[in-house]
Amino acid sequence: xxxxxxxxxxxxxxxxxxxxxxxxxxxxxxxxxxxxxxxxxxxxxxxxxxxxxxxxxxxxxxxxxxxxxxxxxxxxxxxxxxxxxxxxxxxxxxxxxxxxxxxxxxxxxxxxxxxxxxxxxxxxxxxxxxxxxxxxxxxxxxxxxxxxxxxxxxxxxxxxxxxxxxxxxxxxxxxxxxxxxxxxxxxxxxxxxxxxxxxxxxxxxxxxxxxxxxxxxxxxxxxxxxxxxxxxxxxxxxxxxxxxxxxxxxxxxxxxxxxxxxxxxxxxxx
Amino acid sequence: xxxxxxxxxxxxxxxxxxxxxxxxxxxxxxxxxxxxxxxxxxxxxxxxxxxxxxxxxxxxxxxxxxxxxxxxxxxxxxxxxxxxxxxxxxxxxxxxxxxxxxxxxxxxxxxxxxxxxxxxxxxxxxxxxxxxxxxxxxxxxxxxxxxxxxxxxxxxxxxxxxxxxxxxxxxxxxxxxxxxxxxxxxxxxxxxxxxxxxxxxxxxxxxxxxxxxxxxxxxxxxxxxxxxxxxxxxxxxxxxxxxxxxxxxxxxxxxxxxxxxxxxxxxx
Numbered sequence: 259x260x261x262x263x264x265x266x267x268x269x270x271x272x273x274x275x276x277x278x279x280x281x282x283x284x285x286x287x288x289x290x291x292x293x294x295x296x297x298x299x300x301x302x303x304x305x306x307x308x309x310x311x312x313x314x315x316x317x318x319x320x321x322x323x324x325x326x327x328x329x330x331x332x333x334x335x336x337x338x339x340x341x342x343x344x345x346x347x348x349x350x351x352x353x354x355x356x357x358x359x360x361x362x363x364x365x366x367x368x369x370x371x372x373x374x375x376x377x378x379x380x381x382x383x384x385x386x387x388x389x390x391x392x393x394x395x396x397x398x399x400x401x402x403x404x405x406x407x408x409x410x411x412x413x414x415x416x417x418x419x420x421x422x423x424x425x426x427x428x429x430x431x432x433x434x435x436x437x438x439x440x441x442x443x444x445x446x447x448x449x450x451x452x453x454x455x456x457x458x459x460x461x462x463x464x465x466x467x468x469x470x471x472x473x474x475x476x477x478x479x480x481x482x483x484x485x486x487x488x489x490x491x492x493x494x495x496x497x498x499x500x501x502x503x504x505x506x507x508x509x510x511x512x513x514x515x516x517x518x519x520x521x522x523x524x525x526x527x528x
Numbered sequence: 529x530x531x532x533x534x535x536x537x538x539x540x541x542x543x544x545x546x547x548x549x550x551x552x553x554x555x556x557x558x559x560x561x562x563x564x565x566x567x568x569x570x571x572x573x574x575x576x577x578x579x580x581x582x583x584x585x586x587x588x589x590x591x592x593x594x595x596x597x598x599x600x601x602x603x604x605x606x607x608x609x610x611x612x613x614x615x616x617x618x619x620x621x622x623x624x625x626x627x628x629x630x631x632x633x634x635x636x637x638x639x640x641x642x643x644x645x646x647x648x649x650x651x652x653x654x655x656x657x658x659x660x661x662x663x664x665x666x667x668x669x670x671x672x673x674x675x676x677x678x679x680x681x682x683x684x685x686x687x688x689x690x691x692x693x694x695x696x697x698x699x700x701x702x703x704x705x706x707x708x709x710x711x712x713x714x715x716x717x718x719x720x721x722x723x724x725x726x727x728x729x730x731x732x733x734x735x736x737x738x739x740x741x742x743x744x745x746x747x748x749x750x751x752x753x754x755x756x757x758x759x760x761x762x763x764x765x766x767x768x769x770x771x772x773x774x775x776x777x778x779x780x781x782x783x784x785x786x787x788x789x790x791x792x793x794x795x796x
Contacts, residue, residue, distance in 0.1 A: 375633055379625075383620040423776075424776065
């Protein structure tokens, strides 16, 4: 048979008969409607708490914790979660995600697109959230074993988010790790990470913001699949601020490398 | 009170004027059977226009629109949307994210997609005024007055550089595909002639595209929708270039590359 005359069995299309939900289910939010309009809400519960009660009595970070974990944090966990949020709050203007935010800001991109752009770039694995799931999974298992067993693996960059930054161990991540110790060191995973850092940082490799976030989130009970998105959320304020700062600046405030510094590598198309 | 009936008409059902997939009987799109009427018989760009406007355009118009898509997707990471693609590659974000983020960036009032709305509306307004009897010169004078005496008419002048190499390229495409110069494009050239003489400014690609597509009967919002991903391919090119290089190596900045102009150290 000529290959162009073959007929696939796919020509007959039938429904598989899968039964889909007729209503969405959630454990997070319960909404009640007033009598006059079933699309309106007059009461909202978040994991059982009245939203207005949370508004009166909780801080922002605690309700983020509640939304993702299902319970309000203990006082100690609340402090730790807030400290982590502050540790991650500003990746700084040189971070590629902040650069993207600035580029969108100065380029007069619609304001509502600036944060999604920045967070999308921050979803990369270079000093961003991209490796969070792998990292949390690895750390949760590894922290059950003595840290010495992982030294060689770490030095060979085989542990997710244990690496170098621009060629050296990450200076500021090391400072943050030290700074978070009083709040986080009781956590099994964070403690394991600090012990690993003590072994490897003198050898010019070490923790990153991603690994710090992964350790704290693991100890706070966040699931690996929540980690990347939560890290994006916590870094959002700084990324957004740098983009918004440039929205009123002229286009010449952006970097635009002159042709003299732009090198096009030769390509042979023949 | 009790004014929600309009939404109840849509509650629990999907209403589409475009079409959809009925399992076993095929995919409908604006009255066409996609697999039998469109696949293999139309170009991709014809279906892009169909999806954006509900009307299947001629192959020639779709080819023209495809050509302008090439003009607006350059692999230069210094262009805003492309820079975001390059930064995403350098950051090791995903390729899909990078391309979409670049498209999001091009939803800008300075470049990309939004000026096409203003461009079509501008040339339609210009034609209305001139048809009513306003001279082209008087129209330009009034527009310049609106912009504080600067010749910043929508579709004319260009940021960063003067002149636009994309227009002669598209003029060749227009001629090759056999399109005549319509009344919007004709007026666009007359406006350009005056701006060129008096301000040394010329039409930019937005002005040319807007006038041509207005002549083809597309509304401003239809043009916006057709061109929603116009920069996509250039962003992808910039992403792939940096994604294949050393991570973090696109335009890396040292702390000394940033000038701090805020308040000096203070305590909480």
